[in-house]
Amino acid sequence: MFKSFFPKPGPFFMSAFVWALIAVIFWQAGGGDWVARLVGASDEVPISAARFWSLDYLIFYAYYLICVGLFATFWFIYSPHRWQYWSILGTSLIIFVTWFLVEVGVAVNAWYAPFYDLIQTALSSPHKVTLGQ
Numbered sequence: 001m002f003k004s005f006f007p008k009p010g011p012f013f014m015s016a017f018v019w020a021l022i023a024v025i026f027w028q029a030g031g032g033d034w035v036a037r038l039v040g041a042s043d044e045v046p047i048s049a050a051r052f053w054s055l056d057y058l059i060f061y062a063y064y065l066i067c068v069g070l071f072a073t074f075w076f077i078y079s080p081h082r083w084q085y086w087s088i089l090g091t092s093l094i095i096f097v098t099w100f101l102v103e104v105g106v107a108v109n110a111w112y113a114p115f116y117d118l119i120q121t122a123l124s125s126p127h128k129v130t131l132g133q
Contacts, residue, residue, distance in 0.1 A: 007081035007088075016071070023067045035059055047110050052103070068092040 045051045072088045122129040
């Protein structure tokens, strides 16, 4: 299946691994923070659905799109393939959607966190939480 779906599977997956490693190391080593400072993004992420269109997230979306675009362009030129759009761009979309769904879970946890912290405070000792809270 790999030979019919992916262009030159051996070099393709090795280059995908190396490219992903370079992209992740750049982002984690401060590239993401550098780009955020360059465009004036804040470190504060909203505790609502607005986090998904905050400047920090938009920067990451653009970075992911650029990384995928450069990788796909290289393979589209180097080894044109019948299924290249599905194999390269489709796989990239699956990876992005998986990441996005994890971020949705993180956002829900961040949204519920103040409420659950209040419950923990109320259960830890009497009279620490008022009825108005």
